[in-house]
Amino acid sequence: MGMLEITDLQRDYITEVLNISMGSAAAVLSEMVDEEVSLSVPEVDFLQRSVAANKFDQANAARMSGVTQAMTGALTGDALLMFPEEKTLSIVRILLGDTVPVESLTEMEQEAMCEIGNIILNSVVSSVADLLKKEIVSSLPRFIKGTGNELFSVETGDEDDLVMFLKVDFGLESQSINGYVTLMLNVDSLHDFISQLDEQISAA
Amino acid sequence: MLPDASHINRYGEAEIIASPADHLFGKVLDLSENGLFLVDSERKIILWNEWMVQASSLKREDVVGSAFVDVFPALKGRRVETVINAALDTRTASLLSRSLNKAIFPLYFSEIGGEQQRIEQSVTVKPIQSEGHDYCLVQITDVTPMVQREDVLRVLAKEAEEALQEAEEASRFKSEFTSTVSHELRTPLTSIRGSLGLIASGVMGTLKPEIGRLIAIACNNTERLLFLINDILDISKIESGKMDFVMGPVDLKVVLLQSIEANQAYGEQYEVKYHLNDVVDGTTVYADTDRLMQVLNNLLSNAAKFSPKGVEVDINVIRKDEMIRIEVRDYGSGIPEQFKSRIFEKFSQADGSDTRQVGGTGLGLNISKAIVEQMSGVIGFNVPEGQGTIFYIDICLFKET
Numbered sequence A: 001m002g003m004l005e006i007t008d009l010q011r012d013y014i015t016e017v018l019n020i021s022m023g024s025a026a027a028v029l030s031e032m033v034d035e036e037v038s039l040s041v042p043e044v045d046f047l048q049r050s051v052a053a054n055k056f057d058q059a060n061a062a063r064m065s066g067v068t069q070a071m072t073g074a075l076t077g078d079a080l081l082m083f084p085e086e087k088t089l090s091i092v093r094i095l096l097g098d099t100v101p102v103e104s105l106t107e108m109e110q111e112a113m114c115e116i117g118n119i120i121l122n123s124v125v126s127s128v129a130d131l132l133k134k135e136i137v138s139s140l141p142r143f144i145k146g147t148g149n150e151l152f153s154v155e156t157g158d159e160d161d162l163v164m165f166l167k168v169d170f171g172l173e174s175q176s177i178n179g180y181v182t183l184m185l186n187v188d189s190l191h192d193f194i195s196q197l198d199e200q201i202s203a204a
Numbered sequence B: 001m002l003p004d005a006s007h008i009n010r011y012g013e014a015e016i017i018a019s020p021a022d023h024l025f026g027k028v029l030d031l032s033e034n035g036l037f038l039v040d041s042e043r044k045i046i047l048w049n050e051w052m053v054q055a056s057s058l059k060r061e062d063v064v065g066s067a068f069v070d071v072f073p074a075l076k077g078r079r080v081e082t083v084i085n086a087a088l089d090t091r092t093a094s095l096l097s098r099s100l101n102k103a104i105f106p107l108y109f110s111e112i113g114g115e116q117q118r119i120e121q122s123v124t125v126k127p128i129q130s131e132g133h134d135y136c137l138v139q140i141t142d143v144t145p146m147v148q149r150e151d152v153l154r155v156l157a158k159e160a161e162e163a164l165q166e167a168e169e170a171s172r173f174k175s176e177f178t179s180t181v182s183h184e185l186r187t188p189l190t191s192i193r194g195s196l197g198l199i200a201s202g203v204m205g206t207l208k209p210e211i212g213r214l215i216a217i218a219c220n221n222t223e224r225l226l227f228l229i230n231d232i233l234d235i236s237k238i239e240s241g242k243m244d245f246v247m248g249p250v251d252l253k254v255v256l257l258q259s260i261e262a263n264q265a266y267g268e269q270y271e272v273k274y275h276l277n278d279v280v281d282g283t284t285v286y287a288d289t290d291r292l293m294q295v296l297n298n299l300l301s302n303a304a305k306f307s308p309k310g311v312e313v314d315i316n317v318i319r320k321d322e323m324i325r326i327e328v329r330d331y332g333s334g335i336p337e338q339f340k341s342r343i344f345e346k347f348s349q350a351d352g353s354d355t356r357q358v359g360g361t362g363l364g365l366n367i368s369k370a371i372v373e374q375m376s377g378v379i380g381f382n383v384p385e386g387q388g389t390i391f392y393i394d395i396c397l398f399k400e401t
């Protein structure tokens, strides 16, 4: 099983929910930096861990960097936000304006990226928690870099785990920067997720 | 057990601590290098460590038990309040970086001498649950040293960037200057050469022999000066990357014969004849014709002027896989050992003295090397058995695509 089949209706519903929460994350960011920021989720997939890791390495030969948070509660695992390394650099430098012209992010720029990731990941995690009608507690954000495989730590994770794989468009100063958000889901919580989803779809 | 806020208010600071363990933990918190405070689900501050007391100048008994927004009225509706609420309501942890949130809390160092300085802060907000109650722990890290370090780094990096730009500007100016001056010199020199040529040819009237001799010297030196200026122009073009190459298929035999013919007269001055060994008809290389001729002219003229009178200069063409090697072999005195490493440098000549027997300025090989390398080739020399030197260039065969 490489990919979990969900119906178009289910997919549309998740995408819509996520886009609403991304919209509010973008509003928070816009206000913080006093600049137009947009965030959207054009694509949602559920993939096996190893499949997701491969997809990453193929799509991005270059190194990635981003932010991770550990989740406990209804979901246990990591939430990740990733961009190609040089994109992370441009996001931070556009948002901060006054920057140090060196090749990699400084300590303080990494901290700023952590906050940006924190805002985005919290909004994704909280909308998933809302869908599950359960609580997910996430840790503080941490800055990370590496290849897709490294970031996924495929070796240590459970093979059966699924990854909720979101493409994210980060719109900044008329640029559109493509990144990814991934959430680890264990199979049980995924079934929960799907049945909650159906309930809400039929209620809507 | 976490203390109950009303309890604290009534009994004041000393009473916060209920048991010996709590007493110890309280001391530990007071020794922390970070600012720590705890907010309960009613949004009241129920813990305020010593660091906070110092930095905010707010006494514990005035803060503990008060609502967060009463302690920090300016932060009402701000992001800090939002994330504290999120920690209490949805157990979300948040980070407020110093770069995206300038000076979150009104906290100050008191410097010796009285001046107060705002503390640069990085703030984390974490949910805590204890005995069925939700709390929110706010931790403040003083990142002032990090900010100062990066300010220094920023200044240094900007300075380095500016210095680089200045250096690039200066070098651009230098090569523009060289090329403008060379152009400006060339025009009057060309007309001087023309005039001297007319006089020397006798069309302006027969010259007395002494005058004829002087005019001939003037003609020669004008010619040399023009060559020199052309070389300098080439070098400034190479250095500024403005030398254009029109690459394409070039019939090697045709080019070699043309170069030899062009150098015939020069060779005769040194009583040297050029001899071209067999070249396979139709051998085609990938090059810029004029630039390739320029390189060959220099190798052929060097070979002639450094050969003893009456000997030959051999030109060989050897095929090596996808490359073609053109060799120019002379039977002269060779290249002095200590000069070999400098031979391709600008203005370098084995005999740099003013009393040198032969002409030239030592730019030829430097330009030749740049040209050959631009055409993805290699230039070099070998010391053959017996007398003399072999200079060679390796260039690509033309491949039909």
Ligand SMILES: Nc1ncnc2c1ncn2[C@@H]1O[C@H](COP(=O)(O)OP(=O)(O)OP(=O)(O)O)[C@@H](O)[C@H]1O
Binding pocket: B231, B298, B302, B303, B306, B330, B332, B333, B334, B335, B343, B348, B349, B350, B351, B359, B360, B361, B362, B363, B364, B365, B366, B389, B391
């Ligand atoms: N075939 C050769 N045999 C011996 N020495 C040589 C030979 N070719 C070059 N050299 C040495 O290398 C020096 C540099 O050669 P290069 O062609 O760069 O300058 P040049 O011939 O002196 O002047 P220019 O080519 O600028 O008119 C020569 O002055 C000479 O000392």
Ligand SMILES: [Mg+2]
Binding pocket: B298, B301, B302, B360, B364, B365
């Ligand atoms: Mg020469």
